[in-house]
Amino acid sequence: MIYCDYQATTPLAPEAREAMLPWLDGPDGTGFGNPHSPHRFGRQAAAAVELARDRVAALFPPGGRVIFTGSATEAINLALRGSHPPGDARPVAVSAIEHAAVLDTARALRCPVEILPVDRAGLVDPACGLPDAVRLVAVMQVNNEIGTIQPVDALARRAKELGALFLCDAVQGAGKLAPPAEADMIAVSAHKLYGPKGIGALWIRDGVVLEPLLTGGGQEQGLRSGTLSPALCAGFGVAARLSTELLENDAQHVEKLWARVHSLLPEWELNGSADSRWHGNLNIRREGLDVARLMSDLRTIAFSAGSACASGSGRPSHVLSALGLSARQAKSSIRLGFGRYTTLDEIEMVAESLNAAAERQDMR
Known part of the structure; x- marks a missing residue:
């Protein structure tokens, strides 16, 4: 089986797995302690958490703090809901190709939501119009479906000029690109950068005040109650x-992988910009392609259909639709994701298999 779905999740790095094991020890070990307890077991666990916090903080700009969460979705909810005063009717602005965690949460705030369009390359114009009295702007660093890299620093500066906060979903960019230096809040997820599932983080710039979503024990600097997992943090x-x-x-x-696979798929059209994108994401389409049949024919390759939303409803992707693609074009699209552990031989086999399967469809 060849894995080409790195945007969905990345393989767990062996080094990360080894770091987790001591904190899963049973009663014969010392790593099972609650990091919020005052005794030796708890202090050891707390030290592991704080070491992890320092390491995760290195992914972000200086001048902020890291709050561990259960996922990037939770981090985004904390940022959007935690910065929204009750009854505040000022609008927020989000790009048309944001992840559902941003789009759905913004719509749940009970305030006007301005959708910022993208061009056919999948990019937000830094000079796009922002609504008067905008309270918060949210634009992701790297799109999870098509890999386009947004001009987030320029957009963040625009937001600040208007007195608005800027939230960046950096799930796909963290650990791959320089962090968005001008953002006020940044959400990331461990399992998109070769870490474990079940943990994410929100970076909050110094001076930004949020209200907690989860209340109770007051852990995580009062912003996220609940016992942390030292293993996941480590x-x-x-x-x-x-x-x-x-x-x-x-x-x-x-x-190297991008250049090779792109050269081997000349009959496929690229969705989104070829230049302003993370090249570990190849979202392509082929006229008349039956993606469901393709995935059935290529069961030894793990890749993603480019046409379905996260719920699997079968509706055309909102991201591909925002680029101006028709429903037919969106439904003939696939996404290949590759990274640290993908080999050149694997990517060549994937391209060969895709071409052969697509050509068989053409002959039917």
Whole structure:
């Protein structure tokens, strides 16, 4: 089985797994302690959490704090809901190609939501119109479906000029690109950068005040009550450290994979910009392609259909529709994702298999 769905999740780095194991110890070990307890077991666990926090903080700009959450979705909810005063009717602005965690949460705030369009390359214009009295602007760093890299720093500066906060979903960019330096809040997820599932983080710039979503014990600086998992934190921390250390090597490897697979798929059209994108994401379409049949024919390759939303409803992707693609074009699209552990031989086999399966459909 060849794995080409790195936007959905990345393989767990062996180093991250090893870092987690001591904190899963049973009664014969010392790693099972509650990090919020005052005794030796708890203090050891707390030290592991804070080491992980420091490592994750290295993914972000200086001048902020890291709050661990259960996922990036939770981090986004904390940012959007926690910064929304009750009864505040000022509008928020979000891009048309945001993840559902941003779009659905923004719509739930009971305030006007301005949708910022993208061009056919999948990019938000930094000079786009923002609503008067806008309270918050949310634009993701790297799109999860088509990989386009947005001009988030320019947009953040625009937001600040209007007195608005800027939230960046950096789930797909963290550990791969420089962090959005001008953002006020940044959401990330461990399992998108070779860490474990079940943990994310929200970076909050100093001076930004949020109200908690989860109340109770007051853990995580009063913003996220609940007992933290030292194992998940440790795995996240090591994955973050590796992403920082291997940033250049990972990027060079991905560029080689991109150049090779792109050259082997000349009959396929690229969705989104070829230049302003993370090249570990290849979203492509082929006229008349039956994607369901393609996925059935290629069961030894794990990749994603480009046409379905996260719920699997079968509706055309809101991201591809925002680019101006027709429903037919969107439904003939697929997404390949690759990264640190993908080999050149694997990517060549994937391209060969895709071409052969598509050509068989053409002959029917």
